[in-house]
Amino acid sequence: MAFADQYGPWALVTGASAGIGAEFARQIAARGVNVALVARRRERLAALGEEIEARHGVRTLAIAADLSEPDFLAPLTEALGARHVGLLVNNAGSGVTGEFLDHDLDDELRMLALNCRAPLILAHHFGARMRDDRRGGIIMLASIAGIVPTPQFAHYSATKAWNRYLGEGLHEELARDGVDVVSLCPGLTESEFFEHANVDPSGWPSPLRASIMNAEDVAAAGLKGLGGKSQVVPGLSYRMLMRASRLAPGGLSPWLVDRVMRFALPSHSDRG
DSSP, rough: HHHHHHHOOOEEEETTHHHHHHHHHHHHHTOOOEEEESSOOOHHHHHHHHHHHHHHHOOOEEEEEOOTSSTTTHHHHHHTTTTOEEEEEEEEOOEEEEESGOOOOHHHHHIIIIIIHHHHHHHEEEEEEEEHTTTTTTEEEOOGGGGGGOOTHHHHHHHHHHHHHHHHHHHHHHHTOOOEEEEOOOOOOOOOOHHHTTTOOGSSHHHHTOOOOHHHHHHHHHHHHHOSSEEEOOOOOHHHHHHHHHSSSTTTOOOOOOHHHHHHOSEEEOOO
C-alpha cells in the first residue's frame, strides 16, 4: 500500500516547530500526506506550513497548543475539525539535565504531562479511529536514554522508557488491526537543544561529536521503521552501543553514563 493510502490523508506531528518534529513534517509532506503541525510557537508553525505547501503541494494546518496543559485535547480536535488523521507522530517533549533533587517539582510534573500524559491521550484518541479503519500509524519518540538508565537525566530517561514501552506494546496490540506503531530511540541529535543549553559540542572528544545525528536522518529512520520492528535506533554507533549494553553484565554502567553526562551536558532545561 502506498504511504499516503496507509497513513493519509492527514498526519499530526507534535513538537513540529523545530528539530526532529519539523523534519518529520517535511518528509511526511514529501510523501503526499497533509500535515497538522502542533507546537506552542504559532509563528514558527505558520512559516513551516508555508514552506511545506510551496515545496510539496500538500495542505497544512498550524495548531498552537501547550500539550502539558490538562485540557489540551478539546481545542486541538476542534481545530482539526473533520480532518482524518492517519498518522500520529508523538514527538513533543522536554528534558532537564542535572541532579533530580535540584529541580523544581512543578517543572518535573509539567515534563511528565508533556512527555507521557499527552502522548497517551493522543495515541488513545487517534488510535481508536485507526483501529476502526484498519490502517494508520503511530510513532512514539523515545530515546536511547529510555533504553539505558541515565543519571543527570533521570526523569527524562524514565519518561522516554515509558514512551518506548507504550510504543512497543501497542506495536503488538495494533498490528492485527493493520495499524503500524514504532518506538523511535535516537541519541544526540542536532537541534535547538545545544543552543538553549549554552553547550558547544566542538569541545567534546571526537567520538562524542561524531555521534551527533542530524534531524533529517532521525526522522527518516522513524518513517522507514513504520510497518517493521517495534523499536528503531538510528545511527550505527548507537546501535553498536545498545548491542554492547545488552551483552555487558548488568547493562551499560550508570556510573559511566553519569560521568559522560556531567562532562557533556551541564544543567539546563529545554522544551520542544
